[in-house]
Amino acid sequence: MSKVYQKRRHILGNLLPINSTIIIPGADLKYRNADSSYNFRQDSSFYYLSGFCEADSTMLIVNTNGVITSSVFVPRKDKLKEIWDGYREGPEGAKENYFFDNAFNNDEINSELPNLIQGMDKVFYPFGKKDGFDQLVINWMKTAGTKDRHSKAIDIADGSSLIGNLRLIKDSEEIEIMKQAAEISAEAHMEAMKTVKPGMNEQSIEALYLYEFAKKGGRFAAYTSIVAGGHNACVLHYVENNQELNESDLLLVDAGCEYEMYASDITRTFPISGKFSEEQLAVYNVVLEALRTATDCVKIGNNIMDPQIASEKVITKGLVDLGILKGDVDDLHQKGAFKDFYMHKIGHWLGLDVHDAGDYMENNEHMGFKPGMITTVEPGIYISKDADVDDKWKGIGIRIEDDILVTESGNFNLTSKVPSDPKEIEALMA
Numbered sequence: 001m002s003k004v005y006q007k008r009r010h011i012l013g014n015l016l017p018i019n020s021t022i023i024i025p026g027a028d029l030k031y032r033n034a035d036s037s038y039n040f041r042q043d044s045s046f047y048y049l050s051g052f053c054e055a056d057s058t059m060l061i062v063n064t065n066g067v068i069t070s071s072v073f074v075p076r077k078d079k080l081k082e083i084w085d086g087y088r089e090g091p092e093g094a095k096e097n098y099f100f101d102n103a104f105n106n107d108e109i110n111s112e113l114p115n116l117i118q119g120m121d122k123v124f125y126p127f128g129k130k131d132g133f134d135q136l137v138i139n140w141m142k143t144a145g146t147k148d149r150h151s152k153a154i155d156i157a158d159g160s161s162l163i164g165n166l167r168l169i170k171d172s173e174e175i176e177i178m179k180q181a182a183e184i185s186a187e188a189h190m191e192a193m194k195t196v197k198p199g200m201n202e203q204s205i206e207a208l209y210l211y212e213f214a215k216k217g218g219r220f221a222a223y224t225s226i227v228a229g230g231h232n233a234c235v236l237h238y239v240e241n242n243q244e245l246n247e248s249d250l251l252l253v254d255a256g257c258e259y260e261m262y263a264s265d266i267t268r269t270f271p272i273s274g275k276f277s278e279e280q281l282a283v284y285n286v287v288l289e290a291l292r293t294a295t296d297c298v299k300i301g302n303n304i305m306d307p308q309i310a311s312e313k314v315i316t317k318g319l320v321d322l323g324i325l326k327g328d329v330d331d332l333h334q335k336g337a338f339k340d341f342y343m344h345k346i347g348h349w350l351g352l353d354v355h356d357a358g359d360y361m362e363n364n365e366h367m368g369f370k371p372g373m374i375t376t377v378e379p380g381i382y383i384s385k386d387a388d389v390d391d392k393w394k395g396i397g398i399r400i401e402d403d404i405l406v407t408e409s410g411n412f413n414l415t416s417k418v419p420s421d422p423k424e425i426e427a428l429m430a
Contacts, residue, residue: 004051012049015162017122018063022060027055042055042261047261057074058106071116121154123154123155129160165358167356182256182264182417184216185264188209189209193425199245202228209221221256221258225255226241228252228254229243232252248273249272265354267380290311294307300368307346319338342381375404378400
């Protein structure tokens with residue numbers, strides 16, 4: 001697998017202008033309190049290009065007249081620290097096992113890295129992505145410039161899009177990992193549908209998801225789970241997850257595991273009693289139609305705004321049909337009247353991050369879909385308790401979300417295993 005990361009470094013290196021370099025920082029260890037740290041997770045771009053999972057590491061890829069080389073700074077071998085915290089590869093291990101051309105101890109970076117960038121025309125790095133790193137790059141460039149007073153100035157540029165748009169197209173290995181992540185998460189959602197009962201607490205449902213993820217290999221959630229009963233679902237990023245579940249309410253759960261560093265992201269909304277009420281079902285079916293219509297738009301030849309606009313039109317018409325909005329559908333859509341009830345975008349890129357790297361614009365136009373992209377599709381309707389609507393609609397919050405892979409012939413739903421059809425949900429919960 002390490003050869004895959006080496007290949008990616010070469011691809012990125014060949015995207016660089018001749019006689020330039022890109023510097024990619026790894027993640028640092030973060031402390032929760034006192035001397036107790038959070039579980040370490042490597043920076044996604046650093047991992048994508050190395051597979052290397054030790055904290056406080058930095059990578060450098062150089063294009064010198066078309067010759068691509070890569071260097072890495074890693075934690076120094078230390079027997080005592082390895083007894084306490086685990087094995088370290090050290091520079092030799094980084095070269096031998098991860099196929100870097102050069103490797104150094106990370107405490108040598110201030111003296112060695114300027115030598116590697118001396119004489120470069122341009123240095124790329126991801127602007128503003130790591131606290132303090134911008135200043136470190138400036139310091140290294142200043143040091144490099146003082147090594148030869150007659151050397152030309154080095155330009156600096158943001159490398160975020162170079163890396164992000166490379167990550168945007170998933171290769172076959174990534175797709176297989178993400179299919180497994182989606183499978184684990186889908187099964188967790190199905191288990192929750194079968195388990196939920198009135199009187200349970202949102203927290204107990206969250207715990208069920210984490211357990212189902214972990215026992216099948218997804219030890220960590222890809223993001224903080226949203227477990228929102230009743231009107232809590234109208235808070236888009238509700239994460240308190242501590243309220244009692246009432247029999248008459250819906251439960252919206254937005255939860256997905258991280259498997260081998262890759263995210264899944266699924267939302268389902270289902271009745272705590274096991275049976276949708278008439279009003280709940282009416283709103284749900286509008287969201288479901290929006291999901292299906294938008295998903296059909298995720299294909300080559302369309303761009304990222306096509307499913308967005310399709311979902312808006314379906315939801316606007318649905319809200320008019322229900323009497324929640326009044327007026328001409330096209331006029332209401334043009335004015336954005338739906339935004340009181342559907343205020344977010346249809347989806348986002350998915351990969352190593354749940355909101356994954358990659359641009360949404362290309363050549364000043366909305367990004368067109370390409371094979372290997374994975375996007376979420378997640379329409380919703382949220383009718384708050386304060387909305388100016390008939391009381392029977394108040395407190396209904398519904399979102400349905402799938403993970404969609406763009407293929408040569410259309411798309412593939414990675415999360416279709418977990419039902420979204422209301423009859424199938426009720427049958428599963430019976």
